[in-house]
Amino acid sequence: MTGRDTTPRPPEPIRRFYKEATVAPHAGGEARILLDNRPVRTPAKAHLAAPPSIAERIAAEWNAQGDYILPISMPMTRLANTAIDGVTAALDPVKDDIAKMAQSDLVMYRADFPAGLVAEQKAHWDPVVAFAEDALGVRIMLAEGIMPVEQDPRLSEGVRRRLPATPLPLAAFHQLTTLTGSALTTLAFTEALLDFERAWQVAHVDEDWNIREWGEDAEAAARRAQRRKDAEAAAFVLRPEAVPAAS
Structure with a gap:
């Protein structure tokens, strides 16, 4: 049986x-x-x-x-x-989660080769780092590779202070941070340093480099297209004028 x-x-x-x-x-x-x-x-x-x-x-x-x-x-x-x-019932835990993600942000961890990827990361990520340092009043430590690097605790504190206070924009900020891997990029978007297209490029420097080098997988492309739709929804909540009209 x-x-x-x-x-x-x-x-x-x-x-x-x-x-x-x-x-x-x-x-x-x-x-x-x-x-x-x-x-x-x-x-x-x-x-x-x-x-x-x-x-x-x-x-x-x-x-x-x-x-x-x-x-x-x-x-x-x-x-x-x-x-x-x-x-709605978890504003503080959601803010804490975003602040924690900011401590290990995508734009902090750099490749040491190949030279083309290093240059792409620098071109797209350095402006976000410079914005965050100026806006939050802290120095952000960069690292090569994936080993964790300790950041000034004022970084997460500063990000937390600038987060939306109400449920829908906060949910949107969290969703966009999760989809881009970068609370600092989301903050730069929210505060009008970047439009949506630029923020999406910042989030996909490594992936776009690999696509140019090795080609694009159809299933991965479909997943990315779906993530983009979710990201556009979050971005529209935060800054509707910065989202492409066709979205």
Whole structure:
């Protein structure tokens, strides 16, 4: 007799059950998302609401669904759900996590060869380091390789002080930091040193170098395209004018 198969199975796709998504005014200057005039709720059963420009994007994601609802194609909806259900009650832990990531930021760890990659990292990453040193009043230590280098504790303290105070922008900052590997790049984007395209380039110096040298893998390209959509959603929350209009 064999045991029961306990292999996790993906959830069944949800068939589209509504005709139209719209937005309606909500408390505090926000807008709720409605499906056939019924309010959408988050997984934790809170009202799905956001600033009007973001609510419009969420509604557009729902309207773009076909016969089945595909959450992977709804980055702004997922980000808003995370902010409402997860970040609202955990502002300090989320800030602590971002500050911790800043202590081992992507732009601190440099290659020592080949010369072309060294030059690319310097060209893209040095302006971010210079911005952070000036903005935070600390010297950032750089290292070759991946061995940890200890940073001035004022670095993480300074990053933490400049983080958004409310759930949705803070969730967006955390998401963009995670996707780029760089809290300092996200801070530079938020404070208008970089637009989105430039920030995305900063985050992918090593990957782009390898693509030029060895070619691009189709599956890796698809994963990167999905990450970019998630990054654009976060960037739009933080600085909508800095995100490409076609996004």
